[in-house]
Amino acid sequence: MSKSRNPRKKSSKPQNRRKRSGFWRFMFRAGAVGLVLLAGWMVYLDAVVTSRFEGRRFEVPSRVYARPLELYDGASVSASGLARELELAGYRAGDGARVGTYQRSGGRFVISARGFRFPDGEEPRRRLSLVVSGDRVQSFSVLAGPDSPIVRLEPAQIGGIYPSHREDRVLVRLEEVPDLLPKGLMVIEDRQFYEHFGVAPQSIARAMLANIKAGQIVQGGSTLTQQLVKNFFLTRDQTLIRKGNEALMSVLLEWHYEKDDILETYLNEVYLGQAGNRSINGFGLASQFFFGEPLKDLDVQQIALLIGMVKGPSYYNPRRHPERAKARRDLVLSEMAEAGLISADESARAIRQPLGVSSRPSYTDNRYPAYIDLVRRHLARDYREEDLQSEGLRIFTTLDPAVQNASETAIRDTLPRLARGDTREALEAALVVTAKDTGEVLALVGGKDPSFAGFNRAVDARRPIGSLIKPFTYLAALGQADRYTLITPVQDRAFTLEFDDGRLWQPKNYDGKERGEVPLHLTLSHSYNLPAVRIGLDVGIPRVQEVLRAFGVTTPISDYPSMLLGALSLTPTDVAQLYQGLATSGFNTPLRTIREVTDARNEPLSRYSLKVDRVADPAAVHLVQYAMQETMQEGTGRSAYFSLPDRLTLAGKTGTTDEGRDSWFAGFSGDLLAVAWVGRDDNGPTVLTGASGALPVWSAMMAQLPQHGFSPVMPDGIQYHWVNAQQQALTGERCANARLVPFIVGSEPQQRIDCEGQFGRQIRSWFEGLFQ
Amino acid sequence: MMKAVFSRCACLALALGVVGCASGPGGGSIYVPVGGQDRSTAPEPPRASGSEQDAEPRVWRKSEQPEVSEPEPPATRSPSYRQAGDELPAAAVSLIRDADQRLQQGDYNGAIARLERAQRIAPRSAEVYFKLAEAYVAGDNLGAAEQFTLKGLSLAGNDTRMQRSGWLLLADIRRARGNVAGADQAETRAQAL
Numbered sequence: 015m016s017k018s019r020n021p022r023k024k025s026s027k028p029q030n031r032r033k034r035s036g037f038w039r040f041m042f043r044a045g046a047v048g049l050v051l052l053a054g055w056m057v058y059l060d061a062v063v064t065s066r067f068e069g070r071r072f073e074v075p076s077r078v079y080a081r082p083l084e085l086y087d088g089a090s091v092s093a094s095g096l097a098r099e100l101e102l103a104g105y106r107a108g109d110g111a112r113v114g115t116y117q118r119s120g121g122r123f124v125i126s127a128r129g130f131r132f133p134d135g136e137e138p139r140r141r142l143s144l145v146v147s148g149d150r151v152q153s154f155s156v157l158a159g160p161d162s163p164i165v166r167l168e169p170a171q172i173g174g175i176y177p178s179h180r181e182d183r184v185l186v187r188l189e190e191v192p193d194l195l196p197k198g199l200m201v202i203e204d205r206q207f208y209e210h211f212g213v214a215p216q217s218i219a220r221a222m223l224a225n226i227k228a229g230q231i232v233q234g235g236s237t238l239t240q241q242l243v244k245n246f247f248l249t250r251d252q253t254l255i256r257k258g259n260e261a262l263m264s265v266l267l268e269w270h271y272e273k274d275d276i277l278e279t280y281l282n283e284v285y286l287g288q289a290g291n292r293s294i295n296g297f298g299l300a301s302q303f304f305f306g307e308p309l310k311d312l313d314v315q316q317i318a319l320l321i322g323m324v325k326g327p328s329y330y331n332p333r334r335h336p337e338r339a340k341a342r343r344d345l346v347l348s349e350m351a352e353a354g355l356i357s358a359d360e361s362a363r364a365i366r367q368p369l370g371v372s373s374r375p376s377y378t379d380n381r382y383p384a385y386i387d388l389v390r391r392h393l394a395r396d397y398r399e400e401d402l403q404s405e406g407l408r409i410f411t412t413l414d415p416a417v418q419n420a421s422e423t424a425i426r427d428t429l430p431r432l433a434r435g436d437t438r439e440a441l442e443a444a445l446v447v448t449a450k451d452t453g454e455v456l457a458l459v460g461g462k463d464p465s466f467a468g469f470n471r472a473v474d475a476r477r478p479i480g481s482l483i484k485p486f487t488y489l490a491a492l493g494q495a496d497r498y499t500l501i502t503p504v505q506d507r508a509f510t511l512e513f514d515d516g517r518l519w520q521p522k523n524y525d526g527k528e529r530g531e532v533p534l535h536l537t538l539s540h541s542y543n544l545p546a547v548r549i550g551l552d553v554g555i556p557r558v559q560e561v562l563r564a565f566g567v568t569t570p571i572s573d574y575p576s577m578l579l580g581a582l583s584l585t586p587t588d589v590a591q592l593y594q595g596l597a598t599s600g601f602n603t604p605l606r607t608i609r610e611v612t613d614a615r616n617e618p619l620s621r622y623s624l625k626v627d628r629v630a631d632p633a634a635v636h637l638v639q640y641a642m643q644e645t646m647q648e649g650t651g652r653s654a655y656f657s658l659p660d661r662l663t664l665a666g667k668t669g670t671t672d673e674g675r676d677s678w679f680a681g682f683s684g685d686l687l688a689v690a691w692v693g694r695d696d697n698g699p700t701v702l703t704g705a706s707g708a709l710p711v712w713s714a715m716m717a718q719l720p721q722h723g724f725s726p727v728m729p730d731g732i733q734y735h736w737v738n739a740q741q742q743a744l745t746g747e748r749c750a751n752a753r754l755v756p757f758i759v760g761s762e763p764q765q766r767i768d769c770e771g772q773f774g775r776q777i778r779s780w781f782e783g784l785f786q
Numbered sequence: 787m788m789k790a791v792f793s794r795c796a797c798l799a800l801a802l803g804v805v806g807c808a809s810g811p812g813g814g815s816i817y818v819p820v821g822g823q824d825r826s827t828a829p830e831p832p833r834a835s836g837s838e839q840d841a842e843p844r845v846w847r848k849s850e851q852p853e854v855s856e857p858e859p860p861a862t863r864s865p866s867y868r869q870a871g872d873e874l875p876a877a878a879v880s881l882i883r884d885a886d887q888r889l890q891q892g893d894y895n896g897a898i899a900r901l902e903r904a905q906r907i908a909p910r911s912a913e914v915y916f917k918l919a920e921a922y923v924a925g926d927n928l929g930a931a932e933q934f935t936l937k938g939l940s941l942a943g944n945d946t947r948m949q950r951s952g953w954l955l956l957a958d959i960r961r962a963r964g965n966v967a968g969a970d971q972a973e974t975r976a977q978a979l
Binding site for chain 1: 815816817818819820864865866867868869870871875876877880881895896898899900902903905906907909910915918930933934936937939940941942943944
C-alpha cells in the first residue's frame, strides 16, 4: 500500500513540486520573457535616443553671409548706407562703447566692433572712429584694440539653408558659454544635475505630490536630461508611458555620455521660441534672435531672461508678453542671487534694467530670395544638399546690401512709371549688378516683388538680347585694324539678303530712316541696325560667334544673319557675364556669388578665387568702350543723365526686341556693371525701348550709389588723334569737326587736313557770331 | 627658374607705393558721390504757373504737358580715358605687406586672400595684379600668374617702371611655362622701354 501510497505520495509530492516549480518556471519564464522584452525595449530606446543625440548634436543649417564692409580711409560708403549696414549686422545705436553698439552724430561714427572669425583669420574686437564725408570714409582710426589701417565689420547674415524640419540653431560650445548660463540654468531647472543619474526620484515625488493635489499635471520635476530627451521628440503630451520612456531614455543617455556632453547638447537643443515656421532651438540662436548679439556678449539680466524662458517659451515670449517675461526674469535673478551666483547688488541692478530685447528679430528669413537662389545654384556644383542643410557650413557671399537695396528700390520705384493699365500690371523686371573688376555679383533682383521667392528672372528668363549683341560684332571688326577703325564710313542704307532657299531678309533701322554714309562709332552709339548687319556680314558671322563664345556664351548661336540683330536668347546674368569682358578691357572674369565656404569650425572647404582670362585684345576693346561711352553721351543711352550727374562717366548699350517685348540695358561705371531687363512674362508687346524701359531702372539704381566714373586706362598699342571723320583725315584740335578718337597704332588716317585750309573759315564764323 | 621669378618679384616689391598718377586728357577716374550738385541737365519738373493763392492744383492735359527736352550733350563731354591706373591707397598697401609676409611663410592661400581684398579696394592698380601673379607663381600656378600679369600690364598705362616690371615678370613666367618665343617677345618689350 505504502508502496502503492508511496508512489502516490511520491507521485503527489513531485506533482506539488511540479505545480510549484511550474509556477516558478512560469514566473521565471515570464520574467525572462519580460526581461528580454524590457532589454529589447531598452536596446530599442537606447538606439533611438543615442542616434537622436548624436544626430542632433551636429545638425546645423548653413549660414549665408553678405560681404563684410571694409572700413579704411577712402572707402566708398554713404553715412546712411553705413548706418543701414550696421543695423543689418545687428549693431544697435548706443554709446559706441559697449560691444555691438555704434554712436553717430552726423557723419561721425564711433563703432564698437564685435570682431569676427573670418576664413582667413580673426578680426579682433575694436573700437573705431571715422567720419563719412562726400560718401567716403575719412579720419579712420582705431580707438581701442589692435591698430590697423583697414578693418572688416562682421558680415550681416542674409539667410540660411535649413533642413526640412526647419529647425535653426547657432551651435555653442560649453567652454564658450558664459559661466552664469549653465549655473543659473541648474539653479532654476535642475539643482542636482551633476549628482543624479538622469532622473531625480526626489523631485519626481515632489512633483507627483503637487500634481495629485492639483488633480492635474502642474509640475514636471524633470531633470535637464529628461527635458533634453523630451525635446528630441517634440511632442508635448505628458502620458505616463511617455514619462516612463523619457525616464528610461534619460538613464540611458546618462549611462552613455558625460554630464558635460549632455549639458552642451541641452544648451543647443532646448526650444526657446518660434520665428514664422522655424523653431528657435538653443541658447546661441535665441541670443541672436532676441538680442541680436552673440551669447558671449550677454549681460546678467539677458542671460536670466533666456533661462526663465525655458519654462514656457511662448508664455514668456518677451516680445509678446513683456510684463510676464520681466516678472519671470526677475524671479530668476533673485533665485540666482539666493544661490550665490550673483551678489544681491548685481541682482538688484539687473532687475532695474529693461528687457533689452531688439525691436525686431535681427535675424529674418532669407530676405534676398533671388540672390540666395543663385548662391544655392553655385553651391550645388560642389556640395550636396544634405550637407548644406546639416553641416553648419558658413558661406561667405559677395552680396553688397547697399547695392541690393538700391537695386530693389530702383525696380520698385521705376517700374510703375513705365507703362499704364494692363501693361503696367504685366510688366516685370530683373536687375543684376556686379563689381566691374572682380566679377562679384553684388545684387540680384528677380522680379518686381523682390521678396517673392518665385520665378527668378535674373537667372531664368532667357530672352533675345537685341542690340546688346552689337558691341561684339563691332569688336570683331575693330580687331581687324587694317580694315576697320572708329571712323571708317559705313553705309546706312537698306538692302535685301536672299537665302539659298529663296527667302528674303530685309533688316531695318528702328526709326525706319536711312542716313547714307556714317562713321562707324556713330553707328554703334546710335544703334543703327543696317550698318551693324553690314559690318557683321563683312567680318563674317563665324567670327562674331567666336567673339561671343570667347566672352562667355555657352548656348548655341544661330548661323542666320538675324543673330547680328540679337536673335540670341540669354538671361540677364548671362549678359552680365558677357559684358564683364567689355568692361574690363578684354579680361573675362567669371561671375561669383561666393568667396569662401568653411565648416562650422571655420576650417576652409572651398575658396572661389578671382580669375582673369584675356579673351580679346585690350586695344580693340578700348575702341568699343569709346563708342559705348559715346552711347551714353550722345547716343541711345543719353537719357541716363536725366537722373545721373554729368561727372559720372559711363559706358553702355541699349537693346530692344520686336514690338518692345524685351527692353534691355547693359552698362558700366568705373566700379559697377549692371544689366537691366524689362518685359512681360507672357512675352507680350510693350511700348518700351531699351532706353525707355530698362535704362530708367538702370539709372535709378546707379543714381543711389557713390562710385567712380568709367575712365579706362589707355592700353598698349592705342593712340588718340584729333581727326575729321568726314574727311577721313587727321586734323588740329581747334579745327571744325575735330574729334579726339583712339586708334590702334598704325590704323590712324595718313593724310592730314591742316587748319590752314580752314583757318579763314574759322575767322569768318567768329565774325558771323559777332555781327549777327 | 623659379628663383629668377622670385628675384624679379622682389624688385617689384620695391617699386610699390612710389608710383605717381598721371591723368590723360580724358582725366582720371572721378569719384562721384550720390546727389552730386552738377545735375545741370535734369529737366525741370512741371510747375504750376499760377500764384500761391491758386489753391487748385493745375491739371496738365497730355497735349499741354511741357515738352521734356533731351539733355544737350555738353561741349566738354567726350569719352574718357587716362594714361595710368590708380595709386594704391594705404589700406591696400598694408594688405599687400601682410600678403608678402604670408608668402614668405609659404602660406599662398593666405597671401592670395589678402591680395584679393587689396584688389577689391584698388581694382585698377597694376601692382595688385602683379602681386597676385607673384603669389600664383609661388603657389606654382603659372597659368593664373600669366593672366594676372597681362591684366596688370593692361593697367600699367604710361608708367614705364610698372611696364618694365610687368614685361619682365611675364617673360619669366612664360619661360617657366616653356613658352620661349613668348618670353623673348616680352623681354624685348621690356628692353624697348
